[in-house]
Amino acid sequence: MRLRAYFGVCFALLAWPLVVWAGNFGIANVSRSEVDSLKVYANLAAVSYDYLTAWECARCSHVSNTQLVNFFSSKNNVTVGYVVINSNLNAIALTFRGSKNTRQWLLDLKMLPKRWPKSIQHSRVHRGFLRGYEDVADRLYTQCKCLLARYPSYRLIIIGHSLGGALASLAAVDFLQRNSTLADITSVVTFGKPRVGNKHYVKHYNSLNLDSTRVVNKHDVVPHVPPRLFGFHHEGEEMWILPNSTANCTVYCPGKDDEDNPNGSRGARTTDLKVSFHHWAWDVKI
Numbered sequence: 001m002r003l004r005a006y007f008g009v010c011f012a013l014l015a016w017p018l019v020v021w022a023g024n025f026g027i028a029n030v031s032r033s034e035v036d037s038l039k040v041y042a043n044l045a046a047v048s049y050d051y052l053t054a055w056e057c058a059r060c061s062h063v064s065n066t067q068l069v070n071f072f073s074s075k076n077n078v079t080v081g082y083v084v085i086n087s088n089l090n091a092i093a094l095t096f097r098g099s100k101n102t103r104q105w106l107l108d109l110k111m112l113p114k115r116w117p118k119s120i121q122h123s124r125v126h127r128g129f130l131r132g133y134e135d136v137a138d139r140l141y142t143q144c145k146c147l148l149a150r151y152p153s154y155r156l157i158i159i160g161h162s163l164g165g166a167l168a169s170l171a172a173v174d175f176l177q178r179n180s181t182l183a184d185i186t187s188v189v190t191f192g193k194p195r196v197g198n199k200h201y202v203k204h205y206n207s208l209n210l211d212s213t214r215v216v217n218k219h220d221v222v223p224h225v226p227p228r229l230f231g232f233h234h235e236g237e238e239m240w241i242l243p244n245s246t247a248n249c250t251v252y253c254p255g256k257d258d259e260d261n262p263n264g265s266r267g268a269r270t271t272d273l274k275v276s277f278h279h280w281a282w283d284v285k286i
C-alpha cells in the first residue's frame with residue numbers, strides 16, 4: 001500500500017496544464033486499481049455516518065469480512081466513529097466520522113490554535129479538533145493496542161472524513177507518541193480533511209513517515225479551511241480527484257516536508273469551492 005511509489009496510467013485525458021505540472025512538481029497519475037483500493041476506505045468512512053450495533057447496514061455490504069468491535073461516541077456526540085477488524089485488509093480499522101451538518105460545522109469553526117504535541121517545539125494544532133480527539137483518545141489507544149496484541153500480523157488503519165480526517169491525523173500523531181514502533185504498521189487515509197496544524201505540526205507529521213494518504217475531491221471547500229492565512233497547513237501526500245474530469249481522474253501530488261503541493265487542490269480559486277464536493281470520493285457518497 002505504499003502509494004508514493006505508484007505511477008499508473010490515468011484512465012481519462014487530463015487538461016494539458018496538469019500534464020505540464022506533472023513533469024515539474026512530481027505529480028503522478030493514480031491508476032484505476034489504486035483508486036479501487038482507496039474506495040474501500042471511502043466506504044469505511046461512509047459507514048461511520050450510520051449508528052452501528054453490528055456490521056449490518058446498506059453500505060457495510062461494500063466492505064466484507066468485517067467485524068464491528070466498538071462504535072464510540074463522545075458525551076456531546078461530536079466525536080463519533082468505530083473500530084473494526086477486517087480480515088481482507090489484515091487490519092484493525094479505526095474510523096472517525098465528520099460532522100452531520102457540514103455547513104453549520106464550517107460556520108462554527110473557530111481558528112484558535114493550541115500547543116500540541118508538547119514535545120514538538122512550536123507545533124500548534126486546532127484547539128477544537130484536539131478537544132474532540134482528547135475526549136476519546138485514551139480508550140481508543142487502549143483498545144487498538146489490545147487488538148494489535150491479539151492480531152499481531154495486522155496493520156492499524158486510521159480513517160476519517162471531514163472533521164474525522166482531522167481526528168485521524170491527531171490520533172496517528174498521538175498513538176505514535178505513545179508507542180513509536182506503531183509507525184511501521186500504521187496507515188492513515190483521510191477524505192476531505194480540513195487543515196489541522198501549523199507548519200511545525202505538518203513537518204512533525206511528515207517526519208513520522210507514515211503510509212499516509214489525503215484524498216481531496218475536486219473543489220471541495222473543507223480542505224481549504226482553516227485558512228493558510230491563519231498559519232494552518234496540510235500534511236503531504238495528496239490524492240486529488242481532478243475537477244473537470246467526468247471520469248474522476250486522480251493525481252498524486254506529493255508535498256514538501258512542511259507543506260502540501262501548491263499545484264494540487266490548494267491552487268483552486270475561492271469562487272470554485274463548493275460544499276457539495278465534500279460528500280463524494282469518486283462514485284462513493286460519504
Ligand SMILES: *[C@@H]1O[C@H](CO)[C@@H](O)[C@H](O)[C@H]1NC(C)=O
Nearest residue numbers: 010012013014022027028029
Ligand atoms: C497522466 O495521464 C495522461 C492521460 O493518459 C497522460 O497524458 C500524462 O502524460 C500522464 N502523466 C503522468 C505524469 O504520467
Ligand SMILES: *[C@@H]1O[C@H](CO)[C@@H](O)[C@H](O)[C@H]1NC(C)=O
Nearest residue numbers: 051073074075076077078080
Ligand atoms: C447522541 O446520538 C444518539 C443516537 O442518535 C442519541 O440517542 C443520543 O441522545 C445523542 N446524545 C446527545 C447528547 O445528543
Ligand SMILES: *[C@@H]1O[C@H](CO)[C@@H](O)[C@H](O)[C@H]1NC(C)=O
Nearest residue numbers: 145148149179180181182185
Ligand atoms: C508497541 O507496539 C508494538 C506493535 O504493536 C507492540 O509489539 C509493543 O508491545 C508496543 N509496546 C508497548 C510498550 O505498548
Ligand SMILES: *[C@@H]1O[C@H](CO)[C@@H](O)[C@H](O)[C@H]1NC(C)=O
Nearest residue numbers: 015242243244245268269272
Ligand atoms: C473547469 O471548467 C470550467 C468551465 O469550462 C472552467 O471555467 C474552469 O476554469 C475549469 N476549472 C479548472 C480547474 O480547470
Ligand SMILES: *[C@@H]1O[C@H](CO)[C@@H](O)[C@H](O)[C@H]1NC(C)=O
Nearest residue numbers: 246247248280281282283284
Ligand atoms: C465521478 O464522481 C461522481 C461523484 O462526484 C459520480 O457521480 C460519478 O459516477 C463518478 N464517475 C465515475 C466514472 O466514476
Ligand SMILES: CC(=O)N[C@H]1CO[C@H](CO)[C@@H](O)[C@@H]1O
Nearest residue numbers: 017020021025261262263267
Ligand atoms: C501551472 C502552475 O500553476 N504551476 C505552478 C505550480 O506551483 C509553483 C510554485 O508555487 C508555481 O510557481 C507554478 O506557477
